Amino acid sequence: MSDKEHRVLRLGLLGSGVVGSGVVNVLSRNQDEIRRRTGRTLKIVRIGTREVEKARQDFGDAYQYTTELDEITTAPDVDVVIELIGGTTRAREVILSAIAAGKHVVTANKALLAEHGTEIFAAARAKGVIVAFEAAIAGGIPIVKALREGLSANRIQWVAGIINGTTNYILSEMREKGVDFQSALKDAQALGYAEADPTFDIEGVDAAHKITLICSLAFGVPVQFHKAYIEGISQLETADIAYAEKLGYRVKLLGIAKAAEKGIELRVHPTLVPISRLIANVHGAMNAVVVQGDAVGATLYYGKGAGSEPTASAVIADLVDIARMETADPAHQVPYLAFMSDALSNTPILPMEEVVTSYYLRLRVADEAGVLAQVTRILADQAISIDAVIQRESDEVSDANENQTDLMILTHETTERAMNQAIALIESLPSVFGVRRIRKEELQ
């Protein structure tokens, strides 16, 4: 009898790094439990890695090792290829090669799917194979499953997530210890949270890859990473985090996908969130995603967004799905992006200027009569309504000299366009020396 007749799902693992090791370990430790769930044995048969000797030492002789990834993507004894090599060049080639050879694919590669998802899903559809990617978004949190299946009765209204652990760790350190951005980043790197190139984390690109995929899953639109607005945390000052706290808000790097009247908002930026929201209390490298559906209301998903076994947990859940679904007629399998491919909508992703949100502004101003009046006049002329104003108190630390002070303003909702115009006018006032803006979301 062949392995297939024995109901063995034969796996080819590409990559033996942090996540690959997690997959090998969890699969071997929980083999019996997984068999009880699926009625099948999930068995790694081949491992492709640049470091064959190290992998052999770590994992033993039960597997066939190679440095030639194409041997695995085309091997007749492999049913599913697990891509954990990362990057968007070689990973794209090996996934397309696996699909062309009729293999199902499981990947944790958010950058690849956010940038080349349309091509990859189309190739998979043409071949009738599954491409699963739970591990690509928020590590161990089953957010793809929640959006694609658990919430499928709903019209999704918005999704907001802390989906990058590195930046959440940095923001937590800046708030709790009062350290500056650079020193918090060094700590995050020493702890191994950051991507190989930490720019992807701190400039919001990693979060944008993930929210782009979430946006497609939530709203049934094609993957459009190039239309996401992306702003990271590298310009944030510790003072703003402290002022926000005083106003009752916490600063989080949020990925936001929201159904608005004229289109979909798709954005990543530092955001003030009311301290009373659960998501504002997600600390350190943890991730959390809030989904607002019209029927269910708000639901919150919290957990580890990275790491060896948490990410392996998501990879193996996808393997279990494949073990259960592969015999289903492809037309009736769960669609890759939650909606049937012929039912994707062309609702536009809105340009940032059309986004509607509220704002925190910090103005460095001359400490003299009339400045606040000039500023509020400009905001009023742009029809921007003020929610709260505070001025720096004399005992608060600031780098302002003694003739200057900081003014903090919270606004009600307005368009980014109106706010851009207001800021340009405020910056042109002779008694204003700088304006910093952070967007604010009430997440109600």
Ligand code: HSE
């Ligand atoms: N660098 C990512 C993070 C890893 O910090 O969340 C998981 O995608």
